[in-house]
Amino acid sequence: MDIIELSAMEMKTKLKNRELSARDIVEAHLERIEEREGELNAFITVTEEKALEIADKIDRKMKDKEELGILAGIPIGIKDNIITYGIKTTCASRMLKDFIPPYESTVVERVIEEDGIILGKTNLDEFAIGSLTDTSYFGATRNPVDLDRSPGGSSGGSTAAVKAGEVAISLGSDTGGSIRQPASYCGVVGIKPTYGLISRYGLVAVANSLDQIGVSGRNVLDAALMLEAIAGYDKKDSTSVDMGPVNYLENLKEGIEGMKIGLPKEYMNIDIEPGIKDKLMKAIKIFESLGAKVEEISLPNTEWALSTYYVIAASEITSNLSRFDGIRYGYRAKEYETLDELYINTRTKAFGREVKRRILAGTYFLSNKHVEEYYKKALRMRTLIKEDFDKAFEKYDIILSPTTPNLPFKQNVDNDPFIMAKSDIFTVPVNLAGICAMSIPCGHIGKLPVGLQIIGDRFGELNILKAGYAFERHSSIGGDK
Ligand code: GLN
Secondary structure, eight states: OOOOOOOHHHHHHHHHHTHHHHHHHHHHHHHHHHHHHHHHEEEEEOHHHHHHHHHHHHHHHHHHOOOOTTTOEEEEETTTTBBBTTTTOOOGGGGGTTTTOOSHHHHHHHHTTOOOEEEEEEOOGGOOOOOSSSOOOOOOOOBTTBTOOOOOOOSHHHHHHHTTTSSSSSEESSSSSTTHHHHHHTTTEEEETTTTOOTTTTTTSSSTTOOEEEEEEEHHHHHHHHHHHHHHHTOOOOOOOOOOOOEEEEHSSSSSTTTEEEEEHHHHHHHOHHHHHHHHHHHHHEEEEHOOOOOEEEEEEEEGHHHHHHHHHHHHHHHHHOOSSSSSSSSSOSSSSSHHHHHHHHHHSSOHHHHHHHHHHHHHHTTTTTIIIIIIIIHHHHHHHHHHHHHHHHHSSSEESSOOSSSSBBTOOOHHHHHHHHTTTTTTHHHHHTTTTEEEEEEETTTEEEEEEEEOOOOOOHHHHHHHHHHHHHHTTSSOO
């Protein structure tokens, strides 16, 4: 049995049946990390000792017949913009390269409570801004499917680690597609939950009205398991919503007979690589064969989504990253004479190019002279985009689209910021509207994976999980594990 090829669910069962110990599972994954990290660079920090310590604790609990949490024995990666108490949290930036947080994020607290085993902190674009996981201060991550390609971004480390079997599940963050786009490019399942379902306490904010913590797994059940573990109200996050307990795992196998699916006609006019459109059409046929009804719908404000997103995201980035001033925490420039020079030299030295580009753009959008023309207009557009979805969800349960209009980008070749931005066209509307979506593998072109995006209404996670699960089982690309 190759332990790293088991799904998270299978690991859990084998631990329970005493076919494997938590130590066996962790050791196999640490070995895999050792083997693959040289070429992948999916991790910034591997917490080997701590992981083995927790594994032994779980094995002891098993021996003593203590009750175990729902993530017991499962190796997990955490994106390095999610705070971990006592473990370096860098945001892949020189600014925080040595930052050791004095507190715990709520999601990590829940992972630990459920006996999950954290193997380390995964690589990302600096401050989760980007699309290739190549702006990291710690070097780029590569795509395990094709080492000449990027895994996508910004949660490229979390996603590559799952694909390569370095961990079974991971946590990432998604502001405009950063979990779904890499999931599509690496061929795994990635979920961006509804804004408010998962506590953001301890997620380093970049564009806080869009940011959401989410999950990646090798199949829908694994992703749903992690989602169930971390979802729920948290009084430490004022945007968290109390929806009561969730029961995804129990209900997601219900089937999709009679489900109503919308296919936005505006999405079909977007420049999509032809092979990707074919995969979408094939997926639609599968959904129909499972008893769902697919109809064309309209999301008339789609064409404004990218500009709206980039104005709002940059404005919030400017404001959130102003806290990195060289005084409170993180990097401080050595040479300065005045306070202004301290700020300027610190930020000049410790932020990378893409982060600076966004800060500059956001400062412009928020400036007295331009705030009406850009920022306030973008806020009004955001409402219209959200209303498009509200209207669609009055009649439909889910909406389908490709996750991205293109295949994974080549490393060090495709890095034009405008091309990157365009590739977010199907993912950013979901963040603007605060709703949920999943990317699920729907086939390959050559060896490169293609992702299907299943969009659900606010707190419609069960619908997207049901649809994803049914699709995965019947498209012979995933597994019921
Ligand atoms: N690619 C998008 C951006 O650069 C999304 C980033 C994200 O979701 N964190 O803004």
